[in-house]
Amino acid sequence: MPKNKYSLIRYRVINRCLRERRYVTLQELREACEKALDISPLSDRTIEGDISAMRHDSGLGYFAPIKRDRINRVYYYEDPDYSIDTIPLNQDEIESLVFAAKLLEQFKEIEIFKTFTDSVQKLVDVLNIYRISGMDTVRNFIEFETVESNKGTERLPELINALKSRTVLKLRYKSFTSKKISSHIIHPYHLKEYRNRWFLIGYNEEFKAIRTYGLERIISIDTEESKKFIDIGFDTKKYYENVIGISVIDEEPQNIQIAFSEMQAQYVISQPLHHSQKRLNNIKDKIVFEYFLIPNYEFYAQVLSWGAEVEVLSPKSMRDSIKQYFDSILFKYNH
Template sequence: MPVNKYALLRYRIIDRKIGSKYNPYPNKEDLRQACEDELYGSDEGKISLSTIEKDLFAMRNESNLGYYAPIVFHKANKGYYYSDPDYSIQEMPLNDDDLEAISFAANTLSQFRGLDMFKSSEAAIDKILDRFNLNPKNNESEVTSHIQFETAQSYKGGAYLPVILKAIKSNKVIKFEYQKFSGGKKQQYQLHPYLLKEYRNRWYVIGFNPDKDSVVVFGLDRVAGSIELTDFDFSRQAGFNPALYFEHSIGITAVNDDPQRIHLRFSPLSGKYIESQPLHQSQKIIRNDEVALEVELFLCVTKELIMTILSYGTDVEVKAPESLRKQIGQSLKNTLKLY
């Protein structure tokens, strides 16, 4: 008997929750809430505990699925775990029902490409559809011998997204330990979470830190252990606008400085790439001929902007402002000292 498409999607969510090292031992309510959040958003009451019980039974026992998942209930921690810590249904080959569920989900999303809320995800949706259309029978070796897709190792910190999103929606304070890349001891933080942002395969949470009395950014890949959703409510700062917070920034750094007119001159070849894929939404072309492409951007000077400019090497020249031109020049001089 074919498996319900939504059941297959729930199995994947349940598998991810039970296998999570960040939030181990989820109970039935945790699994129910995770499935409801991911499949239906804030529309509550769509999934019952009895549905989760049937899903757990199916994942353990049903031969047509072939999972035979080693799901065990831990009495002391009052939650579920895999007796084999390396087990995951993600490692199993997809069957026809899985492929049909993926196709169903991807094609459903594709119907909403034009909506504002999906614009940032259109590329991801298109990639899923491209992959499925090129490989409808899941013959991976046949496809990869002819086509290579760009891949990322993982989306760092993704396991924390459900609890943070729940805190954002309900205006609840979260608590966690954080280890900076620069070293030092782990520190405990409380945060009023406002926004989640993905940048270069890493997830970040932006929110108000009452200890610093300011809006700050935390990389989720530097969170140590779990994130606690507290019972304490918070009120958002009236001046914070998620749509505008990174309006004048490239990357994840937002500064209080005023944005500046950034004038860049690219070689003709690199200019073609910049023209076809702008560096920022504020980009305006002010010259485009056989000699050079010159663009103007309205941005704050951040570390990510500097790294982006430096990545083009001799194919780019900063024309203005003079302060940024000197900063890039000094970075290049420091680089030369290494060789």
């Protein structure tokens, strides 16, 4: 019988309690599960049902030797060495783990993940022992998008430590649009990955505003121990709510209507461009979608990449900008 994730977490908690404390009351098991799930209250009947499932459910396959001392009203493992963590994996579980390990393999060249490279490889090697004779594992017939090693990822450990310790940083930085290296005092708030590039988001003392820095463009990082960390209550979700990508510009979001070809529409239906995406109506052989967002660089780049498959209907300002862009391309190819 399939179990939901909360049930599976409770089984792990119950197993841990019985392993660590040996004799445990029903109340102690219930309170431990409530704490782990941050859910209160759970009923005694729920915990009793979990214990019964761990003992008898053939779908789970635990067949846990849980006994109850009716006099002292405690539960315990009849075999003190038993643990559900030692249950052999079935083939579906093995293939799922290999799938996950393959996913992790693509990050092995990024500095912060190198610590886990040996562990991932060991996991893959051990799991391959269990492969059914004559059958290929998912490692051989599934390929993930390759993540190339990007300059700047070696700074991730240092920046993560700065985020955790709330340390003020001095960055020497060279943007793609400047020939000079500039210095910035930054109060780091967040690290974000977008299209295989990493970015640091923080409060810039000079501009008194949030700024974004590509890690591959950081020349050096120094700590400013004498400076007090400034916390402005940065909310990541709110900050990026009205944009796609990484750049946030100081503009108000607006309603944008785009007509897609029937074929291109299927792509944005299956993978929406933005959470505000809303399908409106059909115009001849085109499907119209509306977005409520700030048209930043990434948004324009995405729309332009669709070429003749889309047409911006409104607002007029954006429609004119797109037209201007294509006019400039046409001019280059005609002269």
